[in-house]
Amino acid sequence: MLVKAAPGLKVPREDDxxxxxxxxxxxxxxxxxxxxxxxxxxxxxxxxxxAKSAAPAATNKD
Structure with a gap:
């Protein structure tokens, strides 16, 4: 599976x-x-x- 760390994190690899x-x-x-x-x-x-962010996405209701 193709993955990456959540924004701002560094995750140690299992093998090293x-x-x-x-x-x-x-x-x-x-x-x-x-x-x-x-x-x-x-x-x-x-x-x-x-990634899930803490702040909701801004919407433009014009």
Missing amino acids: SRKHITDDTPVDLEMTAYYIRRMADGDLVEAGKP
């Missing part, structure tokens, strides 16, 4: 904790229990899908 997944570049990963937990916590998001 010195390397991190960032929000810059999507990474293709096998969905292990570790990465599934990270997705459930909101640390990782599917690449191509917008």
Whole structure:
């Protein structure tokens, strides 16, 4: 699955904790229990899908 870190986060890789997944570049990963937990916590998001933001999107009602 293609994932990236949520905006502003760096997530350690399961295979090498010195390397991190960032929000810059999507990474293709096998969905292990570790990465599934990270997705459930909101640390990782599917690449191509917008991350949930704290502020609602502005709408123009003109």
